[in-house]
Amino acid sequence: MAPNPAHTALWPAPHASEAVAATVHVPGSKSVTNRALVLASLASEPGWLRRPLRSRDTLLMAGALREMGVGIEETVSSSSSGAGSPDGAGEAWRILPAGLRGPATVDVGNAGTVMRFLPPVAALADGPVRFDGDPRSYERPLNGVVDALRVLGARIDDDGRGALPLTVHGGGALDGGTVEIDASSSSQFVSALLLSAPRFNQGVEVRHTGSTLPSVPHIRMTVDMLRAVGAQVDTPESGGEPNVWRVTPGALLGRDLTIEPDLSNAQPFLAAALVTGGRVLIPDWPARTTQPGDRLREIFTEMGGSCELADYGLVFTGSGSIHGIDVDLGDVGELTPGIAAVAALADSPSTLRGVSHLRLHETDRLAALTKEINELGGDVTETADGLHIRPRRLHGGIFRTYDDHRMATAGAIIGLAVEGVQIENVATTAKTLPDFPELWTGMLGV
Structure with missing residues (x-):
C-alpha cells in the first residue's frame, strides 16, 4: 500500500525574523x-x-x-x-x-x-x-x-x-x-x-x-x-x-x-512569544478552569516570560531570554513536548520529571522528543520518568512527528529559532488543533 502523502509531506517550519506580536483565537478544548x-x-x-x-x-x-x-x-x-x-x-x-x-x-x-x-x-x-x-x-x-x-x-x-x-x-x-x-x-x-x-x-x-x-x-x-x-x-x-x-x-x-478555548493548544503560541521575545494575546482565557494548560502561565513565566490575565484574555510577553527549568509535569504531561522544545532553546539545562506515562501516549513521546531534538543537534537524554535537556546550538533538518499532534507543534516551536526545520506530517495537528499551519503563519504575519 502506498503511504498517505499527507503523512510523508514535509512542511517548512517558518523561521521568525522578528518578535511576534499577535492575537490568536485558539479553538475550543x-x-x-x-x-x-x-x-x-x-x-x-x-x-x-x-x-x-x-x-x-x-x-x-x-x-x-x-x-x-x-x-x-x-x-x-x-x-x-x-x-x-x-x-x-x-x-x-x-x-x-x-x-x-x-x-x-x-x-x-x-x-x-x-x-x-x-x-x-x-x-x-x-x-x-x-x-x-x-x-x-x-x-x-x-x-x-x-x-x-x-x-x-x-x-x-x-x-x-x-x-x-x-x-x-x-x-x-x-x-x-x-x-x-x-x-x-x-x-x-x-x-x-x-x-x-x-x-x-x-x-x-x-x-x-x-x-x-x-x-x-x-x-x-x-x-x-x-x-x-x-x-x-x-x-x-x-x-x-x-x-x-x-x-x-x-x-x-x-x-x-x-466550550472554553483549549489552553494546552495555546501552548505553541505562548511559546512563540517566549522564543522570539514577543507578545501574544489569547482571547477568552478563563479566570477559573480545570484545564491543565492553565499551568503554562506559571511554567513559561519561570522560563523567562511574563503574563497578564484580564477580562479579555491572557497577554503573554517574552523577555528575550529563555531559562531552563526543573519541573514535575506529572499532572500536565500533555504540555511536555512544547516545554521540551522551548527548553532546547534555553540558556541553561532543564529536567522534566513525572512523565513516564508519556511512553504510552499517541507515540512514545519521551523517545520521540529525544530522537528528534538530538537529530537537530540537541543533547536530550531520557530518564526513568522524563527528560534531561542540555541546550546546544541546533541546526535544520527533518523533525518527524509519528502521527502525534504535539510532536508537530513542538517542531514548529523549534523552527521559530532554527532555520531549515521541516515538519513531517504537520497535518496530524488536525487531531485537536484544526488549521494549525494557517494559525501559525497568521501569527507570524507570513
Missing part, C-alpha cells in the same frame, strides 16, 4: 468538548454545546455517539464572524439523547478519550458495539477500563488483550458498584467510569490502587462537569478517602454549555 458530548448524550433532556471544537478527535466522538443512536444536530450562527470555520467558532451542537443501541461500530482513530470514555457508554446500549481504530490505538492501554467494566457487570470480547479491537455487548443497563483499578498509565481510566456512572444502577465507587496517578487535573475536570449537570460526586478533595471517587446514580440534566 478537546478535553471539555468530548466530556460534554458524553454527558449530554447520557442526559435525560436535550442540551447545547456552543463553540465546540471540530477536530478529528471530537468528530470521532460525535460520530461514535450518533452510531449508538444519539442525535447531534450542528448549527452555525450567521451573526458570528467565525461562522462555518472548521474549528467550531460560531457553531453550536444540539444534543438529543435517545435510547442507546447496537449493533454499532465505533472508529476511535487514535483518540484516548474515545477509546476509553465510550466502552462504559456502550455497556448501557441495547446491543453489541464494536470498537476499532488506528494501528497505534491497539498498543495503547485499555485494560483498566475493560477489567473494571467486567467487574461492574459488562460483557466484553477482547480475546484477552485488554486492548482494541473489542466488542462491548450492551445489555441496556449496567449494575455498577465498587471497583478497584490501577490508573497509573492514564487518568482517563478513572474519568471513563465516572462519566457514565450516574446511569449505572448502583452508581460507582472507583478505587485507584496504583502508586502514581497522572493528569489529576483531568479527573477534576470530569468531576466539575459531572456536578454541573446534576451528578452527586464524592472525591478525595471534598473530604472523601484518598484515591476514591463515588458517583450516585441519578438523572443528568441537559445544559447550555459554551
Whole structure:
C-alpha cells in the first residue's frame, strides 16, 4: 500500500525574523468538548454545546455517539464572524439523547478519550458495539477500563488483550458498584467510569490502587462537569478517602454549555512569544478552569516570560531570554513536548520529571522528543520518568512527528529559532488543533 502523502509531506517550519506580536483565537478544548458530548448524550433532556471544537478527535466522538443512536444536530450562527470555520467558532451542537443501541461500530482513530470514555457508554446500549481504530490505538492501554467494566457487570470480547479491537455487548443497563483499578498509565481510566456512572444502577465507587496517578487535573475536570449537570460526586478533595471517587446514580440534566478555548493548544503560541521575545494575546482565557494548560502561565513565566490575565484574555510577553527549568509535569504531561522544545532553546539545562506515562501516549513521546531534538543537534537524554535537556546550538533538518499532534507543534516551536526545520506530517495537528499551519503563519504575519 502506498503511504498517505499527507503523512510523508514535509512542511517548512517558518523561521521568525522578528518578535511576534499577535492575537490568536485558539479553538475550543478537546478535553471539555468530548466530556460534554458524553454527558449530554447520557442526559435525560436535550442540551447545547456552543463553540465546540471540530477536530478529528471530537468528530470521532460525535460520530461514535450518533452510531449508538444519539442525535447531534450542528448549527452555525450567521451573526458570528467565525461562522462555518472548521474549528467550531460560531457553531453550536444540539444534543438529543435517545435510547442507546447496537449493533454499532465505533472508529476511535487514535483518540484516548474515545477509546476509553465510550466502552462504559456502550455497556448501557441495547446491543453489541464494536470498537476499532488506528494501528497505534491497539498498543495503547485499555485494560483498566475493560477489567473494571467486567467487574461492574459488562460483557466484553477482547480475546484477552485488554486492548482494541473489542466488542462491548450492551445489555441496556449496567449494575455498577465498587471497583478497584490501577490508573497509573492514564487518568482517563478513572474519568471513563465516572462519566457514565450516574446511569449505572448502583452508581460507582472507583478505587485507584496504583502508586502514581497522572493528569489529576483531568479527573477534576470530569468531576466539575459531572456536578454541573446534576451528578452527586464524592472525591478525595471534598473530604472523601484518598484515591476514591463515588458517583450516585441519578438523572443528568441537559445544559447550555459554551466550550472554553483549549489552553494546552495555546501552548505553541505562548511559546512563540517566549522564543522570539514577543507578545501574544489569547482571547477568552478563563479566570477559573480545570484545564491543565492553565499551568503554562506559571511554567513559561519561570522560563523567562511574563503574563497578564484580564477580562479579555491572557497577554503573554517574552523577555528575550529563555531559562531552563526543573519541573514535575506529572499532572500536565500533555504540555511536555512544547516545554521540551522551548527548553532546547534555553540558556541553561532543564529536567522534566513525572512523565513516564508519556511512553504510552499517541507515540512514545519521551523517545520521540529525544530522537528528534538530538537529530537537530540537541543533547536530550531520557530518564526513568522524563527528560534531561542540555541546550546546544541546533541546526535544520527533518523533525518527524509519528502521527502525534504535539510532536508537530513542538517542531514548529523549534523552527521559530532554527532555520531549515521541516515538519513531517504537520497535518496530524488536525487531531485537536484544526488549521494549525494557517494559525501559525497568521501569527507570524507570513
